[in-house]
Amino acid sequence: MHAAPLVALVGNPNAGKSALFNALTGARQKVGNYPGVTVERHSGRLALDDGRPVELVDLPGTYSLDPASADERVTRDVVTGRGKFERAPDALVVVVDAANLDNHLRFALQLIALGRPVVVALNMVDLAERDGLTLDPAILSRELGVPVVPTVAVRKRGLDDLRAALTDLVGRHAVTAPAEVEEDMVVLQRRARTIAQRAVVNETPGRRWGHALDAVALHPLFGPLLLLALLFVMFQAVFAWSEAPIGWIEEGFTALEAFVSGLLPDGFFRSLITDGLIAGVGAVIVFLPQILILFLFILVLEASGYMVRAAFLMDRMMARVGLSGRAFIPLLSSFACAVPGIMATRTIDDEKDRLTTILIAPLMTCSARLPVYTIIIGAFIPDRTVGGWVGLQGLVLFGLYVLGILGAFVAALALRRTVTKGASSGFMMEMPKYQWPQWRDVTLGLWSRVEIFLKRAGTTIALTTVILWALLSYPKPPEGSPVSQVDYSVAGRIANGLEVIVRPIGFNRDITLALIPAMAAREVAVAAIGTVYAIDDPEAEGGQKAITENLRDRWSLPTALAFLMWFVFAPQCISTIAVTRRETNGWKWPAFMVGYLFAAAYIMAGITYWLAVALGL
Numbered sequence: 326m327h328a329a330p331l332v333a334l335v336g337n338p339n340a341g342k343s344a345l346f347n348a349l350t351g352a353r354q355k356v357g358n359y360p361g362v363t364v365e366r367h368s369g370r371l372a373l374d375d376g377r378p379v380e381l382v383d384l385p386g387t388y389s390l391d392p393a394s395a396d397e398r399v400t401r402d403v404v405t406g407r408g409k410f411e412r413a414p415d416a417l418v419v420v421v422d423a424a425n426l427d428n429h430l431r432f433a434l435q436l437i438a439l440g441r442p443v444v445v446a447l448n449m450v451d452l453a454e455r456d457g458l459t460l461d462p463a464i465l466s467r468e469l470g471v472p473v474v475p476t477v478a479v480r481k482r483g484l485d486d487l488r489a490a491l492t493d494l495v496g497r498h499a500v501t502a503p504a505e506v507e508e509d510m511v512v513l514q515r516r517a518r519t520i521a522q523r524a525v526v527n528e529t530p531g532r533r534w535g536h537a538l539d540a541v542a543l544h545p546l547f548g549p550l551l552l553l554a555l556l557f558v559m560f561q562a563v564f565a566w567s568e569a570p571i572g573w574i575e576e577g578f579t580a581l582e583a584f585v586s587g588l589l590p591d592g593f594f595r596s597l598i599t600d601g602l603i604a605g606v607g608a609v610i611v612f613l614p615q616i617l618i619l620f621l622f623i624l625v626l627e628a629s630g631y632m633v634r635a636a637f638l639m640d641r642m643m644a645r646v647g648l649s650g651r652a653f654i655p656l657l658s659s660f661a662c663a664v665p666g667i668m669a670t671r672t673i674d675d676e677k678d679r680l681t682t683i684l685i686a687p688l689m690t691c692s693a694r695l696p697v698y699t700i701i702i703g704a705f706i707p708d709r710t711v712g713g714w715v716g717l718q719g720l721v722l723f724g725l726y727v728l729g730i731l732g733a734f735v736a737a738l739a740l741r742r743t744v745t746k747g748a749s750s751g752f753m754m755e756m757p758k759y760q761w762p763q764w765r766d767v768t769l770g771l772w773s774r775v776e777i778f779l780k781r782a783g784t785t786i787a788l789t790t791v792i793l794w795a796l797l798s799y800p801k802p803p804e805g806s807p808v809s810q811v812d813y814s815v816a817g818r819i820a821n822g823l824e825v826i827v828r829p830i831g832f833n834r835d836i837t838l839a840l841i842p843a844m845a846a847r848e849v850a851v852a853a854i855g856t857v858y859a860i861d862d863p864e865a866e867g868g869q870k871a872i873t874e875n876l877r878d879r880w881s882l883p884t885a886l887a888f889l890m891w892f893v894f895a896p897q898c899i900s901t902i903a904v905t906r907r908e909t910n911g912w913k914w915p916a917f918m919v920g921y922l923f924a925a926a927y928i929m930a931g932i933t934y935w936l937a938v939a940l941g942l
């Protein structure tokens with residue numbers, strides 16, 4: 326079969342390629358207001374005006390065709406048709422940022438010189454206008470010798486013209502011999518600047534509130550204070566705003582449990598559904614509102630352009646522990662999940678920088694840890710304020726996140742002196758323009774979190790919970806036996822056997838029961854505790870309230886604190902181990918990562934436990 330013509334979206338990072346890709350194909354690739362969002366090629370279908378289908382590929386942004394990092398290699402291979410599975414593209418859509426034209430034109434000139442059919446998408450013309458800059462696409466087109474179409478990807482403006490230009494290009498313009506590519510960057514930059522200046526029709530000093538904002542956001546003193554304040558508000562909100570929706574979800578599950586109990590006779594199926602699925606999966610799902618609040622903050626900060634400023638502020642501190650400035654975005658992504666975070670390290674060109682970042686990525690508190698943290702905090706940290714207005718629970722949560730970051734910094738420092746010895750490179754990142762978040766992007770981002778979370782709850786978490794339920798429910802102790810169901814069960818016996826290992830750090834049988842299945846996904850720890858207490862205490866009403874009370878009755882405060890500390894460090898996640906193996910091509914580094922993190926978790930949990938006991942908590 327004849328494959329559809331291939332059209333590639335290329336350009337500098339943060340030019341709006343993915344936004345344009347989404348607008349043209351209806352896909353939902355992640356867009357974010359910082360460079361390095363896309364790290365892999367993604368393709369989609371687009372129909373030209375005459376009905377011909379083309380395959381459109383979205384590529385990682387890059388500054389030139391000399392790849393420095395793994396993601397940039399992807400772009401070079403697609404554009405030149407050189408990679409193993411690549412065919413040369415039939416046309417290129419070169420995406421440039423209208424408000425940053427001279428920088429973006431440098432790469433555009435190199436791409437045009439390749440001799441393939443090219444159309445330039447002059448994107449973000451809305452932002453250029455906001456800053457008082459008016460450009461003439463016709464002049465630009467004449468200077469570059471290729472069609473130029475003004476677009477606003479996020480408002481779907483200019484898409485028809487772009488499609489028309491592509492219809493005209495694809496298959497009708499032959500590939501010409503590559504022109505002489507200017508090798509000297511300085512000369513190229515000068516040419517780009519001259520062309521950009523000719524295309525300017527009007528330049529009035531627009532509202533420069535971005536500069537005013539940066540005077541604060543990047544200020545050596547106020548900048549870090551602002552960052553701290555933002556993070557602080559974020560963690561307070563996680564508790565303060567989630568109370569009501571969590572209540573609704575809990576009520577829903579209690580009602581569901583009552584409904585199922587009324588429907589089914591006492592026995593195997595009723596226990597499987599109420600003690601297993603509802604108690605376990607329900608215990609996890611109640612945390613959805615908190616996860617969404619956290620992501621609402623992260624997505625808004627990302628889309629506004631603030632995150633790169635935060636990276637810039639952190640750069641000095643990161644350089645001091647031997648991390649490259651480029652590590653910031655991968656580490657930031659790891660707050661959602663270490664898996665995309667580790668994949669995002671492909672933007673780091675230095676191998677040792679990259680390896681260090683991969684090894685510490687699991688220390689960033691991923692969203693799967695949030696349910697574990699909040700259930701323990703909810704049970705053991707009183708819901709009161711310190712100093713009159715600061716919520717103590719939010720403060721403790723904030724502390725746990727900070728602890729993960731500090732742990733990562735200490736680990737980076739140690740790794741940089743030993744296994745990944747070498748110098749780190751400094752920070753180099755363009756500052757994106759500030760803008761109001763596109764609510765569509767934020768909503769889509771939140772929705773994708775809901776999908777990911779519910780899918781995990783419905784698959785990994787549900788499955789592990791059911792297996793655990795079965796192992797906890799059988800065999801049944803003989804009538805009148807003093808041994809409890811849980812202790813008599815297969816899982817209980819295993820847990821009781823393993824308890825010797827974790828007793829020194831203050832863990833009990835219930836924790837052992839929770840930790841092993843939690844390797845599948847961290848939230849399973851919460852599901853497991855829910856299931857254990859549902860089986861151990863079938864009279865109690867279901868839902869989180871019962872779990873919280875059970876926790877308070879059965880765990881001491883030092884044990885609870887040690888458990889929290891364990892989760893700050895422990896590599897409790899098989900997917901992370903798998904992606905580390907894939908990104909480092911072997912078992913050596915994942916094995917090392919698991920080893921050092923478990924050791925850290927054990928030691929830190931132990932110290933916490935004994936310190937808390939010594940303090941008489």
Ligand SMILES: Nc1nc2c(ncn2[C@@H]2O[C@H](COP(=O)(O)OP(=O)(O)OP(=O)(O)O)[C@@H](O)[C@H]2O)c(=O)[nH]1
Pocket residue numbers: 337338339340341342343344345355356357358359360361362363364384385386387448449450451452476477478479480628760763766
């Ligand atoms: N105002 C405005 N914002 C835009 C436009 N196009 C993209 N954006 C925003 O610019 C940011 C970057 O867009 P992306 O599509 O992620 O950029 P990209 O070129 O794919 O970036 P990388 O994947 O990092 O190379 C996002 O915050 C978008 O919402 C536009 O035409 N106008």
Ligand SMILES: [Mg+2]
Pocket residue numbers: 342343344355356362363384385386
């Ligand atoms: Mg992109």
